[in-house]
Amino acid sequence: MSDLHNHYPVVVIGGGQAGLAMSAQLKARGIAHVVLEKNTIAHSWKTQRWDAFCLVTPNWQCQLPGFPYAGSDPHGFMLRDEIVSYIEDFARHIDAPVREGVAVTRLRQSGRGFMLDTTLGEISADSVVLAVSGYHVPKVLPFADRLDPSVTQIHSSAYRNPDQLPPGEIFVVGSGQSGCQIAExxxxxxxxxxxxxxxxxxxxxxxxxxxAVDWLDDLGQYDLPVDKHSLKEGVRKNANHYLTGRDGGRDIDLRKFALEGMKLYGRLKDGRGTRLQLGDDLQVNLDNADRVYNGICRMIDEHIARNKIAAPVTPHYEPVWSPTAVPTELDLAASGISSIIWTTGFRSDWSWVDLPMFDGTGYPTHKRGVTSVDGAYVVGLPWLYTWGSGRFVGIGRDTEFVADHIEERSSASHSGAYQAGQREQYAAREAV
Structure with a gap:
């Protein structure tokens, strides 16, 4: 079986920041394990981010276990290649037992543990940790294949820079973090x-x-547990706020872009050939985004006033542009649009996980990463426990909790095995 053993106390699946953080916590507890990564360490950061990509949270939030950001710009925003280096340096720092190029093709229960089919053969484990995020398969709208083939279509995960696209205008679908930053x-x-x-x-x-991240951290927003959030587990479906760390960081104001010539529309609803059908909700969507923006400002204002903090006064946002006569139909050819970029996210694919641990929507049922299947865990999911769970700042706490649970389970298992052995010896003596 090449360099894999037949059995491990713990197998961690995924060699990104979550899997590596899990490895660090297990090593600190002396728990033997292996990390299986089907590609390379930090693969998605290397291959699914555009050339100008940078963090939207400041560098000081990079807090992998025992390996905080140590650079000279804690309030700056690392670029893509710097993020990759940070993760790779962390892997070397903890001497993580990572096996790159090993994919897990099936995970199932076996006796009191688990069996994993891998590209190097079959292995077993007492516990497994799925550190594979929830972003597995690029998602586009279902009518994408009905659009004219002369229009170039790519997903945000394949976007690198403006020069890769043919001449002509570009239609970006979606205004989440990726959509707004790629549009910018x-x-x-x-x-x-x-x-x-x-x-x-x-x-x-x-x-x-x-x-604002500094203020929100002071307010405890990144530590707010999902069960204390007003939306409860529903918050896991929320889109992230859009802003950017580019050029030292700034707001993303779509209204300002419109003043500078960017064309804004409502949500894309349908399409065929070169014609798109669009919603009439642009004004509502812009207003709601600004309402959240100013709501965050008010929260910070209240914190400043409550704690008598000396801070300069900043006005709340006032719209610099409002849409008028926004079309609900668009002809790509007539508009000179040659490319579409789908910034419509990803869908999860847990089809290889043959465990009864998913709800009706296909989401792993868990509490702080401890799933409904004894010995199976998940880490690295957005809002696994807090808003910080899907970020560098929160992964240490999440993996610490899971590692403690694995350690307790292992101790209980060994204790149970010892007690069972003692009973067998007693029974044998009584039978003589």
């Missing part, structure tokens, strides 16, 4: 951009003298 990337490069705006909220970059 194209806009700054002088490309004519059309953007279908959805319901994603937005957040100020800087407010009252500090990065």
């Amino acid at each position: 990337d194209l806009h700054l490069a002088g490309r004519k951009v059309h953007l279908a705006v959805g319901s994603a909220p937005r957040c100020p970059r800087f407010y009252r003298g500090r990065d």
Whole structure:
């Protein structure tokens, strides 16, 4: 079986930041394990981010276990290649037992443990940790294959830079973090951009003298457990706020882009050939995003007032542009649009996990990463436990909790096995 053993106390599936953080916690407890990564460490950061990609949270939030950001710009925003280096350096720092190029093709229960089919053969484990995020398969709208083949279509995960697209105007579908940042990337490069705006909220970059993330951290927002959130587990379906760390960080204001020539529309509803059908909800979507933005500002204002903090006064956002006569139909050919970028997210694919641990929507049922199947765990999911769970700042706490549970389960198992052995010896003596 090449360099894999037949059995491990723990198998961690996934070699990104979540899997590596899990490895660090297990090593700290002396728990033997292996990390299986079907590609390479930090693969998605290397291959599914565009050239100008950077963090939207400040560098100081990079808090992998025992390996905080140590650079000279804690309030800056690492670029893609710097993020990759940070993760790879962490893997070397903890000497993670990672086996790259080993895919798990099936995971199932076997006796009191688990059996894993891998590309190097079959192995067993007492416990398994799925550190594979929830973003597995690029998602596009179902009518994408009905659009004219002369129009280039790519998913955001395949976008690298404006030069990879053919001449002509570009239609970006979706206004979440990726959609807004890619639209900005194209806009700054002088490309004519059309953007279908959805319901994603937005957040100020800087407010009252500090990065809004700093204020929100002081307010405990990244530590708020999912069960204390007003939406409970429903918050896991929410889109992230859009803003950017580009060029030192700034707001993303779609209204300002419109003043500069970007064409904004409501949500994309349907399409065929070269014609698109669009919603009439642009004004509502922009207003709602601004409402969230100013709501965050008010929250910070209240915190400042309550704690008598000296901070400069900053006005709340006032719209700089409002849509008028927004079309609900668009002809790509007549508009000179040659490309579509789908920034419509990903769907999960847990088809290889043959365990009864999913709800009716296909989401793993768990509490703080401890699933409904004894010995099976998940880490690295957005809002696994808090808002910080899907970020570098929260993964240490989540993996610490899971590692403690694995350690307790292992101790209980060994204790049970010892007691069972003692009973067998006693029974044998009585039979003599």
